[in-house]
Structure formats: structure tokens, C-alpha cells
Amino acid sequence: MLFNEFGSKEKPTLLLMHGMMQDWHSEYKYLKPLEEHYRLIIPAMDGFYDGCKDFTSFADQARQIEEYVQKNYDGKLDGIYGASQGALMIVEILSRNKIRIKTAILDGVYVAHQGKIAGWCTYKMFLSIKKNGGKLPKAMNIMLALTGMKKEDFNKEINALYLNASEESIKRNFMETYTYRTNPEITKTDAKVYLWCGSKEPYALKSHRILKKYLKNYDEEIFQGYGHGELLMNHQEENCQKIHNVLK
Secondary structure (H helix, E strand, O other): OEEEEEOOOOOOEEEEEOOOOEOHHHHHHHHHHHHHOOEEEEEEOOOOOOOOOOOOOHHHHHHHHHHHHHHHHOOEEEEEEEEOHHHHHHHHHHHHOOOEEEEEEEEOOOOOOOOHHHHHHHHHHHHHHHHOOOOOOOOHHHHHHHHOOOHHHHHHHHHOEOOOOOHHHHHHHHHHHHOOOOOHHHHHOOOEEEEEEEOOOHHHHHHHHHHOOOOOOEEEEEEOOOOOOHHHHHOHHHHHHHHHHHHO
């Protein structure tokens, strides 16, 4: 795992988790204004940056983050933000309770189990995108409907992907994502958790219902008319301000 840091070391810490197959640079681009207020820590997951080894598992990626935070920040973070798969990674970290996190923001979290068949089909679809230089197959219309995304927004997401990932990394990552189940140990977290998603995200809304069974300290906000990742990609200033308002 590669760790990238920006902003003054004297400022509060904010760890940012990138989404599925994303190049970590895109996360920095979308959230760069937060550098004014926070020490930004942006991990790049194994499998999705130049010179890396293949993706392993969410548990292993979480372990590496925990060890880094324990070594460099006394095992404590003021905040952690993730969208899409980045939010799923936060669920994994909160469930493990190895580091102390004051505030966690989960934007468009997907922890609703969808099964191996869904994972395999999506893996094959993304292989097609990788081999065709980002061109979308017709099957993407199904995913657009399930995520509430507009085609132009999905094109933005495609442009943010790390397309040099190996087939093995993509397969492992997708299968873990689509078969993920929330660990009940998350109920032990002391973090204040913010659940954000668009009203057009059925799987995120279902994931909220799952997580609310376990979380003891949470706040939920639904963005009317928004699809998956829309706040992050299309409303940078508003999103950064909302994150700052929650953390300050």
C-alpha cells in the first residue's frame, strides 16, 4: 500500500479512502480544498497504483492502514472519509477497532451483499472497459439504473479509474466487494458515523438500513435527486464544506 500525505502536520488528521479501482490522485483532486484545514492522508490500495503488488483483501488493506496510523499518528485519526468502496473500507476499519477514529463519513457505502454472480458479471464488464480503453459496454445501462448515475457521471468515474490494474486484482477486488458482509463488531466503535448517500442509490439506502442496526452513534443524510458519487464528483465545493462542517 502506498501512503500519500498533504497539508501541515500541525493540523487535524483526515484520512481519505478512494473508491473501487480508482487512482488515488482523483480522490486528492476532488478533495484538495480540505488540505487548507487538515493533514490529508490518502492511501492507495494494493493493485491500483504503479509498481504495486496485487490486491489482497479488505482485511489486509485495513491492517496496513492501521499499522501506518499506529506508527505515524499514535493510532489516532481525527477524521476519515470515503465514498463508494472507500466507505466500505471504513466499515472494515471501524469493525476491527484497532485504531481510534473520532469521526467517520461514509458517502454512498455499499455493504448490501449482492453475491458472487453479481461480482463475476461486474468483473467481466470492467475487464471489457479496461481492454477497450474506457469505452462503456451496453450492459453498463443496468449498473447506471442500479446506482442512479447519469451516463456523463459514469464517464467521469471511468476517467478516474486506474486501468493498469491486473486482472487478478480486479477479480479479487470485485468479488470481495459484492460478497462483503458487515461484521457485527462494528457496534463497538466509538466513532461518530455520518451516513450520506443520494436518494437514487437503492443499494446505499439498503446498506444504511443494515449499518443502523449496529451503529450506536450515527447521523444520516439523504441527498434528494442525487445518484452514486454525485456529491463528490459534481459538487466539490459543497462536499468539502460539508466535510469540514462535520469535522470542525
